[in-house]
Amino acid sequence: MNAIVFDHVSKRFGDVLAVDELSLTIAAGATVALLGPNGAGKSTSIGMLLALSRPTRGTIAVHGRTPERAVLAGEVGAMLQQGELIPELSVRELVELVRRLYPAPLGLAEVLELAGLTELARRRAGGLSGGQAQRVRFALALAGAPRLLLLDEPTAAMDVESRRRFWDSMRAYAAGGRTVLFASHYLAEAEEHADRVIVIAGGRVVADGTAAQIKAGAGGQVVRFALGEQPAAGLDRLPGVTAVEVGAGIATLRTRDTDATLAALYRDTALDVRDLELSGLDEAFLALTGRS
Amino acid sequence: MLYYAWTEALRTLRNRRYTIFVVLFPVALYLINAGIYGDQPGAAGVRQSVYLMVQMAGYGALGASMMSSAVPWAQERRSGWLSHLRITPLPGWAIVVTKLAIAMLLVLPSLVLVFAVAVLQQGVSMPLGRWAALAAVMWLGAIPFVALGLAIGSLLSPEAAQPAAVLLVFALSLLGGLWFPVEVMGGTFQAIAELTPSYHYAGLGWSVVASGGLALGDVLTVTGWGIALGGAAAYLYRRATVRA
């Protein structure tokens, strides 16, 4: 069964068309990234999936029912982009509060562990740092063991260590056959953690596929290295390469398939490759979303 | 849902504003005033210490019912905590019913503490049945104020709800004769006071302590306000949470 179906969904706020005829289907069990720049319509789409707002036109189905019914049945959990906690309550009380509202929740200890909150359980929410509060929001999202987990920019305000733990927990949670949809600004984050990436801009889907397909579709990645005085001849014939520029002793290759290009660069040429850099995720993302 | 109610109560009890203004303030005022005037004859034909007990219990209940509803509710709507709750299986009606129930529950400490101090410190005594009747009317009579608090919380931003609630508590206390008898304020003031729910709410209490009975006018006015403010609260709650 499909976890999520958007059927020609539009959402208008006054003059702003936040979501524009959006149609997409997400299979149950998938981990999907919703990627897009500020104002792309990510939060608006997630809000409609949670029945926090209604589409102006079109319909949304969550596990074959309306979002309202899915939410009331306890099938959905979410981390919202905004949303303060109740300062007078402790972390444990907040988690317990939300957990008990669901029909078949995870155990309290398990939730605290997954969100990395075991040590903070007794702290009042009012005294938490931004990243700690974000972890509590994550705990609230998965406390009820929802089949569908929606995460709106989940790692905002988290430090490197928290991020790593967060993604590990997210994977562990998703591994149980659950569906996860997360909104992000970063193709790198999407590439690393999602099976499928949906890029939206201006409320429309501009690309949809695996991270590799998205990058290829947007003109590929960039491989850059110090060439020095060595000859550049032959670089344009390496597999995947679509363009070559050489200047000031630096070679810049544009490629559709980074792995193949690099393998051939080391295996089939006698070049001494130094200061190798891979980039282009940001460029790919900009190319896609800047187009509309 | 019971746990939700429990956390709602817990957070209010942990809030200093609630404890100081609503629970300790009336008790302290009672102690001061009753210490000075306690033995004089009071306005409703009872000893002043009894009259004051109803006044301060009424003021405490009024404050508790509005303070534990208006401000937290306005804050929750703004801060996004409400959205957190709305994406759980908790139905929307359960949220407002819980708030109402908890606000009512939190009226009790104010009443009980003032009664207890009156008994212990001023030696106020009444037949048990009359105590029960007094507690019942002063508790149920607080319903219109809880409704008013929820209406304010649905209508205003947290910044505006806070002063609005405080101001209304003061105005209603003053007009209701919960600080000093409205009779001392003169005709116009008294005519306005006659219209307020708080004046008749206090009236319920005074009738009980004086005669054990109730004046029909008080019952009707408080009930009428209860229905009107309850309707307003329900309407404003729906308007504030409707899915756009």
Ligand SMILES: Nc1ncnc2c1ncn2[C@@H]1O[C@H](COP(=O)(O)OP(=O)(O)OP(=O)(O)O)[C@@H](O)[C@H]1O
């Ligand atoms: N309640 C609202 N009223 C008016 N306009 C809104 C409202 N919510 C969103 N918008 C507008 O709709 C558009 C999409 O906003 P949305 O919050 O969905 O973007 P986003 O993709 O989540 O962006 P970000 O990356 O900044 O979180 C924006 O232009 C925004 O200004």
Ligand SMILES: [Mg+2]
């Ligand atoms: Mg957003």
